[in-house]
Amino acid sequence: MDKMPKWADVVLIPLISVILALLVSGLVVAIIGESPWRAMQVMVKGAFGSAYGWGYTLYYATNFIFTGLAVAVAFHARLFNIGGEGQAALGGLGVAVILLAVDWPHWTLALAAAMGFSMLFAATWAAIPAYLQAKRGSHIVITTIMFNYIASALLVYLLVNVLRVEGSMAPESASFAAATHLPSAADFAGGLGFRGSTPLNISIFLALIACVLVWLLIWRTRLGYEIRAFGHSETAAVYAGINPTKIIMITMLISGALAGMMAINVVMGEAERLVLDFVEGAGFVGIAVALMGRSHPVGVVLAALLFGALYQGGAELQFEMPAISREMIVVIQALVILFTGALDNMVRMPVQKLFLALKRRRDDAARPNPTE
Amino acid sequence: MDFLTILQILDSTVRLATPLLLACLAGLWSERAGIFDIGLEGKMLIAAFFAAAIAYTSGLVWVGLLAGIAASIVLALLHGLASITFRGNQLISGVAINFLAAGLAVVIAQTWFAQGGRTPQLSSDARFANIELPGAATRIRDIAQQGPLGQTYSELISGHSILVYLALACVPLTWWLLYRTRFGLRLRAVGENPAAVDTAGISVVGLRFAAVLIAGVLCGIAGAYLSTALSSGFVKDMSAGRGFIALAALIFAKWRPWYALSACLLFGFFDAVGNRYQNIQLGEFIVPVQFMQALPYILVVIVLAGLVGKAIPPRAGGEPYVKER
Numbered sequence: 172m173d174k175m176p177k178w179a180d181v182v183l184i185p186l187i188s189v190i191l192a193l194l195v196s197g198l199v200v201a202i203i204g205e206s207p208w209r210a211m212q213v214m215v216k217g218a219f220g221s222a223y224g225w226g227y228t229l230y231y232a233t234n235f236i237f238t239g240l241a242v243a244v245a246f247h248a249r250l251f252n253i254g255g256e257g258q259a260a261l262g263g264l265g266v267a268v269i270l271l272a273v274d275w276p277h278w279t280l281a282l283a284a285a286m287g288f289s290m291l292f293a294a295t296w297a298a299i300p301a302y303l304q305a306k307r308g309s310h311i312v313i314t315t316i317m318f319n320y321i322a323s324a325l326l327v328y329l330l331v332n333v334l335r336v337e338g339s340m341a342p343e344s345a346s347f348a349a350a351t352h353l354p355s356a357a358d359f360a361g362g363l364g365f366r367g368s369t370p371l372n373i374s375i376f377l378a379l380i381a382c383v384l385v386w387l388l389i390w391r392t393r394l395g396y397e398i399r400a401f402g403h404s405e406t407a408a409v410y411a412g413i414n415p416t417k418i419i420m421i422t423m424l425i426s427g428a429l430a431g432m433m434a435i436n437v438v439m440g441e442a443e444r445l446v447l448d449f450v451e452g453a454g455f456v457g458i459a460v461a462l463m464g465r466s467h468p469v470g471v472v473l474a475a476l477l478f479g480a481l482y483q484g485g486a487e488l489q490f491e492m493p494a495i496s497r498e499m500i501v502v503i504q505a506l507v508i509l510f511t512g513a514l515d516n517m518v519r520m521p522v523q524k525l526f527l528a529l530k531r532r533r534d535d536a537a538r539p540n541p542t543e
Numbered sequence: 544m545d546f547l548t549i550l551q552i553l554d555s556t557v558r559l560a561t562p563l564l565l566a567c568l569a570g571l572w573s574e575r576a577g578i579f580d581i582g583l584e585g586k587m588l589i590a591a592f593f594a595a596a597i598a599y600t601s602g603l604v605w606v607g608l609l610a611g612i613a614a615s616i617v618l619a620l621l622h623g624l625a626s627i628t629f630r631g632n633q634l635i636s637g638v639a640i641n642f643l644a645a646g647l648a649v650v651i652a653q654t655w656f657a658q659g660g661r662t663p664q665l666s667s668d669a670r671f672a673n674i675e676l677p678g679a680a681t682r683i684r685d686i687a688q689q690g691p692l693g694q695t696y697s698e699l700i701s702g703h704s705i706l707v708y709l710a711l712a713c714v715p716l717t718w719w720l721l722y723r724t725r726f727g728l729r730l731r732a733v734g735e736n737p738a739a740v741d742t743a744g745i746s747v748v749g750l751r752f753a754a755v756l757i758a759g760v761l762c763g764i765a766g767a768y769l770s771t772a773l774s775s776g777f778v779k780d781m782s783a784g785r786g787f788i789a790l791a792a793l794i795f796a797k798w799r800p801w802y803a804l805s806a807c808l809l810f811g812f813f814d815a816v817g818n819r820y821q822n823i824q825l826g827e828f829i830v831p832v833q834f835m836q837a838l839p840y841i842l843v844v845i846v847l848a849g850l851v852g853k854a855i856p857p858r859a860g861g862e863p864y865v866k867e868r
Contacts, residue, residue, distance in 0.1 A: 204654065309847035312581070313791075313847060316787055317844050328831050495653075498660065501642050502642075502647055503646075505643035505645075508642065509636070512639065513633075517629045
């Protein structure tokens with residue numbers, strides 16, 4: 172009775188939050204003495220104005236779809252996985268290990284193996300905090316943060332001491348064999364103007380398939396139902412015979428595996444070798460993407476596209492308006508997380524009141540006036 | 544390894560533990576009142592920037608310190624607004640604050656100084672100088688000739704910036720306030736059972752905001768220490784995860800002030816050893832420097848796993864208080 176219509180919850184509130192975040196971002200740009208209007212024009216043109224821009228926008232969006240889905244799946248079980256960064260790093264390690272260890276005859280086989288290994292490594296990294304949460308009650312937010320730092324130290328160690336090419340100073344692995352090269356957008360969509368230098372590769376289709384699979388999992392399977400039930404109320408779920416340990420473990424394994432898949436796009440698709448810090452904060456962007464997308468695959472895709480555009484547009488902004496640092500996109504990202512996540516009630520309460528008032532007026536109009 | 548080398552390591556342990564300690568106590572105040580704070584890192588970072596920027600422009604380090612504290616308080620109030628007033632998710636708010644600080648500091652630095660997101664190098668007037676306690680030798684040659692006691696006094700106890708001594712003084716002060724005053728009792732109660740505090744006619748919102756503000760002040764000092772005492776100027780991401788190590792220390796210390804001091808000194812020691820020796824040889828094994836860097840995080844996971852005692856957080860931590868149930 173006292174609820175607002177579903178479309179308001181799913182579309183209107185996130186939209187208002189994002190607009191507020193962008194307005195405040197514009198305010199920041201204005202305060203540092205630049206024109207927010209021009210900055211936005213530069214960013215939109217940089218992100219969508221050319222095939223080059225689109226290539227990078229969609230390439231970044233692919234990363235954010237994976238990390239966003241990772242956070243979203245965990246959110247459904249009311250688990251906050253801040254560890255996407257570390258899990259993706261381990262996923263990259265998995266990709267590098269299998270691509271360097273075996274002499275792959277064809278990229279399709281290599282891709283299948285790399286997917287398996289990236290998901291295996293990343294899910295394993297997520298499994299430890301999950302186990303500690305399920306069995307020992309250790310707060311998963313804290314343990315996943317700690318695991319990000321441990322992963323980062325581990326990757327530095329391995330890249331410097333184990334994987335580094337002999338004689339090279341750069342902390343990066345050897346390049347993968349040419350046979351493992353994934354088809355890039357120039358190969359499958361050259362007609363759209365994508366050149367050979369574009370980072371966009373077939374991983375974007377994997378990301379979209381992952382969206383469909385996540386949707387099926389969460390809303391069309393028994394397991395998904397159990398995950399959502401657990402997220403709504405742990406006690407009720409236990410009463411209904413749902414095993415909390417199982418749900419926490421499976422949800423986090425799926426979440427970790429999704430984060431790890433990001434490495435297919437970056438490590439296998441773009442860099443074609445393991446480099447230091449290849450995740451570049453995408454694990455954290457996933458938090459903003461999942462919050463903004465209301466943990467729904469469609470929302471995640473749209474939010475990932477917005478952040479992909481922000482990342483690419485932000486890179487262009489740096490050239491066109493040097494007074495604005497590239498870090499401006501981190502500010503926008505923070506404001507999106509703030510408004511769509513932490514300050515959700517600030518937007519929700521007035522909107523709810525508005526709909527209640529509208530409803531009351533409609534009810535009053537419909538009801539026959541007792542005084543007549 | 545001679546005695547003086549050990550003293551030098553301990554000396555840098557104290558230096559490196561100071562920002563951890565201040566941030567850890569900030570987290571202690573906040574979490575004891577039931578407000579999770581993973582935004583320690585961001586508050587430190589924004590304070591580090593404003594302290595360095597204002598100290599550079601005004602030439603006065605104390606003005607810089609105040610500016611740093613003010614910036615940190617603004618973010619603390621934002622955290623309070625999101626998590627107390629609007630009952631939002633405290634963890635998400637903390638994440639947002641970390642990114643906001645990391646982004647804003649660099650954006651503003653670029654606008655003000657145009658040096659790629661850093662502040663110019665601070666001159667010695669715009670930094671916190673080291674305080675030489677009376678009777679302490681300052682030159683390394685003089686210290687080497689002293690006896691063990693004199694060396695300890697000159698090398699370890701004397702010669703730190705005033706913020707180091709301030710941080711150390713905050714430990715007994717926090718303990719006394721939390722455990723020996725009415726305010727402290729109420730604050731701890733708010734973190735355990737806010738409904739009971741509310742029933743007694745005391746404002747839950749007021750107490751929680753007080754706790755968040757204290758955390759803001761302490762993080763502000765921690766950040767100012769980073770940029771105006773430990774180093775001379777702000778550089779991008781200079782807090783380098785210290786906010787999270789402080790959080791780790793807080794859990795390691797099980798939310799108690801004196802244990803927080805020991806935990807921060809321990810983690811500071813790891814840092815000092817890691818800085819001094821790149822790789823440590825232990826018999827056949829070589830301990831890589833990355834392992835030393837990861838050690839605080841690994842230790843916390845072990846503690847959280849319940850292998851060494853059990854870390855029980857304040858009971859109402861992370862839950863917004865709703866008056867009308």
